Structures are given as C-alpha cells and as structure tokens.
Amino acid sequence: MNAILDFAPPLVFxxxxxxxxxxxxxxxxxLEGMMRxxxxxxxxxxxxxxxxxxxxxxxxxxxxxxxxxxxxxxxxFRADQVVSGIALNLVALGLVTYLLQSLFxxxxxxxEAPSLPRDRYGHTALAYAALxxxxxxxxxxxxxxxxxxxxxxxEHPRAAATLGVRVLSLRAWCVLxxxxxxxxxxxxxxxxxxxxxxxxxxxxxxxxxxxxxVFGKWTPLGAAxxxxxxxxxxxxxxxxxxxxxxxxxxxxxxxxxxxxALTLLVLALGIGRTRxxxxxxxxxxxEGR
Amino acid sequence: MRDKLFAPARDPLWSAVAAVACSLLVSFLxxxxxxxDPVAGxxxxxxxxxxxxxxxxxxxxxxxVLILTGLSVAVAFxxxxxxxxxxxxxxxxxxxxAVAGRFDNPLALPxxxxxxxxxxxxxxxxxxxxxxxxxxxEVISTILLNWIAIHLVHGWLVAGPLAAAGxxxxxxxxxTEPIVHAAWLPRFFPGSRFDLGFPLALLIAAGVWFLxxxxxxxxxxxxxxxxxxxxxASGIPAARRVCEAMALSGALAGxxxxxxxxxxxxxxxxxxxxxxxxxxxxxxxxxxxxxxxxAVAGLFFGAVRAGSTRLxxxxxxxxxxxxxxxxxxxxxxxxxIFLPLWKKLRGGEASGFRPQASGERR
Numbered sequence: 001m002n003a004i005l006d007f008a009p010p011l012v013f014x015x016x017x018x019x020x021x022x023x024x025x026x027x028x029x030x031l032e033g034m035m036r037x038x039x040x041x042x043x044x045x046x047x048x049x050x051x052x053x054x055x056x057x058x059x060x061x062x063x064x065x066x067x068x069x070x071x072x073x074x075x076x077f078r079a080d081q082v083v084s085g086i087a088l089n090l091v092a093l094g095l096v097t098y099l100l101q102s103l104f105x106x107x108x109x110x111x112e113a114p115s116l117p118r119d120r121y122g123h124t125a126l127a128y129a130a131l132x133x134x135x136x137x138x139x140x141x142x143x144x145x146x147x148x149x150x151x152x153x154x155e156h157p158r159a160a161a162t163l164g165v166r167v168l169s170l171r172a173w174c175v176l177x178x179x180x181x182x183x184x185x186x187x188x189x190x191x192x193x194x195x196x197x198x199x200x201x202x203x204x205x206x207x208x209x210x211x212x213x214v215f216g217k218w219t220p221l222g223a224a225x226x227x228x229x230x231x232x233x234x235x236x237x238x239x240x241x242x243x244x245x246x247x248x249x250x251x252x253x254x255x256x257x258x259x260x261a262l263t264l265l266v267l268a269l270g271i272g273r274t275r276x277x278x279x280x281x282x283x284x285x286x287e288g289r
Numbered sequence: 290m291r292d293k294l295f296a297p298a299r300d301p302l303w304s305a306v307a308a309v310a311c312s313l314l315v316s317f318l319x320x321x322x323x324x325x326d327p328v329a330g331x332x333x334x335x336x337x338x339x340x341x342x343x344x345x346x347x348x349x350x351x352x353x354v355l356i357l358t359g360l361s362v363a364v365a366f367x368x369x370x371x372x373x374x375x376x377x378x379x380x381x382x383x384x385x386x387a388v389a390g391r392f393d394n395p396l397a398l399p400x401x402x403x404x405x406x407x408x409x410x411x412x413x414x415x416x417x418x419x420x421x422x423x424x425x426x427e428v429i430s431t432i433l434l435n436w437i438a439i440h441l442v443h444g445w446l447v448a449g450p451l452a453a454a455g456x457x458x459x460x461x462x463x464x465t466e467p468i469v470h471a472a473w474l475p476r477f478f479p480g481s482r483f484d485l486g487f488p489l490a491l492l493i494a495a496g497v498w499f500l501x502x503x504x505x506x507x508x509x510x511x512x513x514x515x516x517x518x519x520x521x522a523s524g525i526p527a528a529r530r531v532c533e534a535m536a537l538s539g540a541l542a543g544x545x546x547x548x549x550x551x552x553x554x555x556x557x558x559x560x561x562x563x564x565x566x567x568x569x570x571x572x573x574x575x576x577x578x579x580x581x582x583x584a585v586a587g588l589f590f591g592a593v594r595a596g597s598t599r600l601x602x603x604x605x606x607x608x609x610x611x612x613x614x615x616x617x618x619x620x621x622x623x624x625x626i627f628l629p630l631w632k633k634l635r636g637g638e639a640s641g642f643r644p645q646a647s648g649e650r651r
Binding site: 027029069073077078079080082083084086087088089090091092093094095097098100101102107204207208210211214251252253254256257260261263264267268269270276 | 319323371373419423424425426428429430432433434435436437439440441442443444445446448449564567568570571574605606608609610611612613614615616618619621622623
C-alpha cells in the first residue's frame with residue numbers, strides 16, 4: 001500500500017494531463033516527452049535553489065513549455081497531432097540528455113537534488129495530491145461551465161464555436177494544462193521519489209499514463225483509478241520478484257507487460273464501450289479562412 | 290490537400306529538405322549556445338560518418354536498419370495506418386533471428402532472416418486485425434504492443450527461458466547464446482563493419498518501391514489508404530488489404546532487428562534498447578512516406594547516428610543525433626511554418642505530409 005502511494009502519483013498526474021488534452025480534442029502522445037522535461041527541470045531547479053518546491057514548479061512549467069510547442073504546432077500550424085507528439089518525444093530524448101551533460105557533466109544521473117519532505121508514513125504531499133486532484137478535476141470537468149466547454153470542444157467543436165466558444169484558444173489552454181500536469185508527474189519522479197534525475201526517466205511512464213487514460217475511458221476518475229491499479233501491479237511485481245528470484249523464475253517482464261496487455265484486452269473486447277471523445281485528434285479549422 | 294499525399298509530390302520533398310537543413314542549423318546554434326565549437330563539432334560528425342572505411346561501414350550498418358524501420362512505417366502509411374509499433378516488431382524480429390541463428394546449417398542466414406520477418410509480421414498484423422475487426426485505433430494498440438514486447442522479451446524471455454547458461458551474472462554475458470557463424474551477415478572489407486545488411490536494405494527498398502507504385506496490390510493499398518469506403522465500394526477488400534500491409538510493415542521492422550542481431554550483436558543481448566523502431570517514424574515522415582524518400586532519409590539519419598559517436602571528441606553527447614532528428618520531425622510535421630516562404634518561392638500552397646487516417650481516431 002505504501003509502495004502504491006509512492007509509485008502512483010507520476011502516473012496519476014500524467015494520465016490526468018492526457019485526459020485534459022484529449023477531452024478537449026487534442027491527442028497527446030507527447031506525455032512521455034513532457035514528463036521528461038518536467039523531471040529534468042525539477043531536478044535542475046531544486047539543485048540550483050536548494051528548494052524542492054521550486055523544483056516542482058520548474059518541472060510543471062517545463063512540461064507546460066513543451067506542451068506549448070505541441071499546441072503551437074498542432075493548433076496554429078495544423079500539424080498532425082500524433083506526429084507533433086512523437087517529434088516532442090524525440091526532442092525531449094535528445095535535448096534533455098544534451099542538457100544533462102552540458103549542465104552537470106554527466107550522461108547518467110544528475111547530482112543529488114533536494115527532495116520533498118515526507119510525513120511520518122513516508123509519503124510526500126504529492127501522494128495525497130494524487131488522491132485529491134482527480135476528484136477536483138472530475139468535479140471541474142463534469143459540473144462547471146468551463147468543464148462543459150472543454151467537453152463540448154472535444155466532442156463537437158463546430159457546435160461549441162456556434163455558441164461562442166473560442167475553440168482553438170480553449171484547446172491551447174487545455175494542452176498547456178496537460179503539459180503542466182505531465183511536467184508535475186515528471187517532477188514527482190525526480191524530486192519526489194528518487195531525489196535526482198536519471199537519464200532514463202521517465203522510462204515509459206508517459207506511455208503507461210496514456211494507457212491508463214484509455215483504460216480509464218478518458219475520464220479523470222477512471223484514469224486515476226487505472227493509474228493506481230497499474231502502480232499496484234508494479235508494486236506487486238517488485239514484491240514478488242524477490243521470492244521469484246529465489247525460485248529462479250525471472251518473471252518480472254510478464255508482470256510489467258500486464259497493464260499494457262490488460263488495456264489492449266479491454267480495447268479489443270470493447271468492455272463497457274470504450275470511446276474516445278468524438279473530435280479527438282481532428283484538427284479544427286475556424287470558418288471563414 | 291490529401292490527394293497529393295503519396296504521389297511523388299514536390300512539396301513534401303522540399304519541406305523535407307528544408308526541415309533537415311533547418312534542423313542542422315538549429316543544432317549548430319545549440320552547440321554554439323552551450324559554449325562549444327560548432328565547426329569542430331560538425332567536423333567530427335562528418336568524420337565519424339564518412340571519414341574512411343570504418344566510419345562508412347558504421348553509417349551503412351545504421352542506415353540499413355533505419356531504412357528498413359522507415360519503410361515499415363511508410364508501408365503502413367500507404368493503407369492509412371500509423372504504425373508506431375516498429376520498435377516492438379523489431380524486438381520480436383531480432384529475438385527470432387537470435388533463436389533461429391543458433392541452429393547450425395548451411396541455410397542458417399536465410400532461415401534466420403525469414404524467421405525474423407515472420408515474427409515481425411505476426412506482431413505487425415495484430416494492430417491491423419484489431420483495427421479492422423474491433424475498431425481499436427492503431428496508434429494506441431501499437432504503443433501498447435511495443436511495451437508488451439519490450440517487457441516480455443527483455444524482462445522475461447531473454448532474462449529467463451532463453452538466457453545463455455551461466456549468463457545473467459554480468460551485463461556483458463547477459464543475453465541469449467551466441468548465434469552460429471553461418472548465420473552472421475558476411476562482411477566484405479577489412480577494417481570496416483560494412484556487411485550484407487546495407488545492400489539488402491537497398492534491395493528491399495527497391496522492392497517496396499516497385500510493389501507500391503508498379504503493382505496492382507500496391508495500387509489497391511494506396512486506394513485503401515486514400516479512402517477505405519471508396520476502395521471497398523470499388524471491390525477492394527479493404528480490411529484484408531490493411532492486414533496485408535501491416536504484415537509487410539511488421540516483417541520489414543522484424544528484418545531490421547535481424548540485421549542488428551546477425552550483423553553486429555551476434556546474439557540477443559541482455560540490454561537492447563535501440564530506439565531504431567521509433568526513429569523509423571522520423572525517417573518515414575522526413576522521407577515523405579515514399580520508398581525512395583525513406584531510403585534517402587534513412588541514409589541521412591544513419592550518417593548522423595554514426596557520426597554522433599565522434600561528437601564526444603568535441604565534448605558533445607551522442608544523443609545529439611536524436612535532437613537533430615526530433616527537430617527535423619517537428620519541422621516536417623508543420624509544413625505551414627514554411628508557408629510564407631513557399632508563397633514567395635513558388636506562389637503555391639504548401640501541402641503537408643500527414644498519414645491519412647490519423648484524423649479519424651479510434
């Protein structure tokens with residue numbers, strides 16, 4: 001249970017970021033890259049100022065900055081949203097390693113960064129935030145006018161535009177928010193869990209967040225639930241691998257593959273009618289251009 | 290805007306050239322911005338890619354793999370699918386080659402290549418089937434399948450059932466048993482790792498070009514990519530064609546894995562994070578989705594990848610290659626960035642390259 005609260009927050013935040021962007025109709029394959037920028041900027045910010053909280057802020061802002069590129073390309077320049085996200089991941093991979101080496105002279109890990117304080121149960125504030133934020137997000141998305149506008153833009157942008165919603169700018173804000181959350185998720189990895197940046201971060205967690213989003217049917221509570229479930233599978237695998245090693249069974253891979261396989265199964269069998277927002281990934285061209 | 294997609298249109302070609310040039314310029318400035326000598330850096334990059342038989346061999350090895358993964362993505366584009374799963378297909382192909390390559394017989398090499406192609410095809414046809422049967426969007430399914438392959442192969446098969454006896458203790462001996470000598474890709478020049486993989490990749494690229502542009506099947510694939518309903522209405526079994534193309538796409542990525550195993554690794558190593566599958570996406574996008582463009586882009590990125598190992602001499606991390614690639618894709622992704630430039634140069638409208646069906650998701 002402790003391990004779950006430790007591993008889940010990065011996934012929860014990134015998955016919520018995915019939900020925010022995609023409910024507004026913008027596909028976000030770039031979560032992985034945004035998390036990577038966030039993780040690195042958080043460590044760098046924490047090292048420079050000595051404050052993990054400032055690091056956290058840097059991480060979230062770096063994620064948002066990366067998201068701004070995605071928004072600019074896919075909304076302003078109408079680039080294919082999948083391609084733009086992939087490009088972002090590639091740039092994150094190269095640029096962060098490059099920065100790591102130029103700033104800290106290391107291609108493996110950054111120096112130790114001050115990490116967030118833990119309470120007497122060993123949790124950081126982010127672990128509790130990961131429990132609360134999904135609920136707030138759900139209330140916002142389902143029960144406020146702003147949330148309704150976001151959903152409208154993701155389902156039927158033309159209709160939303162007719163009612164006076166500025167589709168492109170609302171989508172841009174949602175993509176920025178998505179990057180903020182993904183960056184926060186990445187920051188959780190570096191200043192929250194490990195206490196330093198590792199060049200392999202986020203090691204596929206962005207893609208797992210994407211899977212959690214799909215598994216959770218593009219809803220905040222569903223995505224967060226799936227993220228906790230995946231984290232539980234991960235924690236279980238770590239626990240089991242000790243005893244399995246003793247029995248000379250190297251089965252970690254099977255456990256690690258399980259969340260992805262389950263998500264695929266849910267999609268393939270169409271359990272509970274999984275459906276993406278109707279206008280997800282469809283570029284929107286304002287009329288009269 | 291869509292009709293020009295797979296025709297040898299000039300605009301995508303120009304946007305690819307412009308994107309590559311801009312990405313080189315940006316990386317040049319990035320090196321300068323971090324206080325290093327960009328001229329020396331690019332000199333090392335060039336020397337590492339083209340300076341002598343050794344570097345040329347490295348370029349050839351890396352280009353061959355990138356050409357194949359690029360073709361894999363490009364073939365899926367023709368039927369309108371965005372195959373992000375080349376990495377997973379490559380992993381299964383590599384593993385199949387490493388397993389088949391352990392049986393000593395005169396045909397070990399062709400048999401290993403064949404098993405790699407079949408394994409890749411099997412993993413590639415899955416997202417095709419899921420798409421046409423269950424309506425699962427291929428971007429999501431291929432991402433999931435990538436991670437399933439990575440974890441199953443690296444975290445289980447290569448570490449457990451297929452691990453070499455006595456291996457696992459250290460990284461250098463981790464992995465499967467080495468393949469037999471008969472399964473190695475032959476090398477031709479002393480002092481260079483240039484092997485059969487490069488000519489093979491070029492031959493395959495020519496074959497794919499012929500298939501896509503000069504045969505009935507290729508025409509039908511493109512028709513399905515341009516509009517599945519219209520293709521279906523004119524008597525083309527669209528679902529079947531999608532699965533066929535995905536099988537070929539997977540086979541190409543599987544072969545790419547085989548080149549790595551049979552050419553340089555000679556076993557399935559314990560740590561095998563190549564990224565070639567993901568880079569294939571960049572290669573295909575910059576290559577404009579055509580076989581010829583993909584081959585050229587594969588050569589370019591192969592040279593950058595090979596040259597980047599020498600960047601270290603200038604104190605620059607080899608990951609710089611990924612940065613160049615990423616920027617190139619960013620720019621290719623958004624040809625409208627160049628729109629004002631186009632209008633000046635050609636007085637025409639820029640048409641961007643985008644995979645056909647990715648607009649209608651899931």
